[in-house]
Amino acid sequence: MKLFNIHNYLLRHVQVMLSSLGELWRQPVATTMTLLVIGIALLLPAGLYIILKNVEQVSGEWQQANRISLFLQNEMSDRRGEQLAEQLLTWPDITEASFQSAQQSLNEFREISGLQSLLDTLPNNPLPAVIIIEPEENQPQEATEALLERLAALPEVDLAQLDMQWLQRLRSINETGQRGISILAILLSLSVLLVIGNTIRLAILNRQTEIRVIKLVGGTNAFVRRPFLYTGMWYGLLGGVLAWVTLLISLLIISGPIDDLAALYDSQFKLQWFAGQMLFGLPLCGLLLGVMGAWLAVSRHLSAIEPS
Known part of the structure; x- marks a missing residue:
């Protein structure tokens, strides 16, 4: 029932x-x-x-793309820039340092921007040489920022920028x-x-x-x-x-x-x-x-x- x-x-x-x-x-x-x-x-x-x-x-x-870009002084030669990149590779908290000349930076910007005709009218290359730094992976953010300050203090460096800041x-x-x-x-x-x-x-x-x-x-x-x-x-x-x-x-x-x-x-x-x-x-x-x-x-x- x-x-x-x-x-x-x-x-x-x-x-x-x-x-x-x-x-x-x-x-x-x-x-x-x-x-x-x-x-x-x-x-x-x-x-x-x-x-x-x-x-x-x-x-x-x-997250791991925390690269540091070192924009070098304009008067620095490419040879000195390559030597500086090799020196930075000896630092324990840097895993990779690649040098890119001012001409290479201009060529890359020319391909990306599509402003070839405008760039050809410039009297000189406005872009500096740059060294791309890859810090040690999985290190604390504080350590990366400390490394950025040390790199910015180098006399050859005009500007040091941490690419993770925008993230x-x-x-x-x-x-x-x-x-x-x-x-x-x-x-x-x-x-x-x-x-x-x-x-x-x-x-x-x-x-x-x-x-x-x-x-x-x-x-x-x-x-x-x-x-x-x-x-x-x-x-x-x-x-x-x-x-x-x-x-x-x-x-x-x-x-x-x-x-x-x-x-x-x-x-x-x-x-x-x-x-x-x-x-x-x-x-x-x-x-x-x-x-x-x-x-x-x-x-x-x-x-x-x-x-x-």
Whole structure:
């Protein structure tokens, strides 16, 4: 007998769940507009999250690219520059030191910039000779900065620059972006709760007479609440699926140009879609927000409707 009651209970839930979905299907315009609002609210923080994760991936690939560029004095000869590079190789915290003459720097810039005709009009070469230093791998950042100060103090060096500094700025920007995304996600989640809650409130007001009749014949608040909770669930779940589909389409549109840009820089970077995580996370997040919004709306307005 107990098993039979459980079977009826579950069957009733399935019937109400499908009936709630049917109610949404019979109101296509209103349902579509609500789903679009929910989908966009879920899409924005998810899209920004994916962008930040891909930026972190790029910066992570360059973590070991902490090269130090030594720009030498203009009057220094190439022979002296090569000797200085050989001397620097004897330092224990330097693994590689390669010399690049001023003419080589100009030729490289000419190929990259495409300004051959303009560069040919210059009276002399404005670019200095440079020594590219590769510090010892996995050493602390403080040690690398100390090495930079020692190199900058050399009389032959006009300027010493640590190439990792811009990556440090990028990481700071990423951390700021992560906090901004968290705040945005909280605000948009509240907006989803308000949208679903207001939608459920209107549905309750439109069915006041039906609710009074159900309560008059002995229907409990739990019985009356059930279809509205499933309606909120469907709104959140379908809104999450819509956000996921829109996100994939957006990533598909931008993936081609990003791959072309990576190829121009000889990078092996591939856009990470996180499709599996988003497929699980967005609908689940939408479902939870939908149920919470519906519960709040029903709890507030259902008690005010009593049979007269």
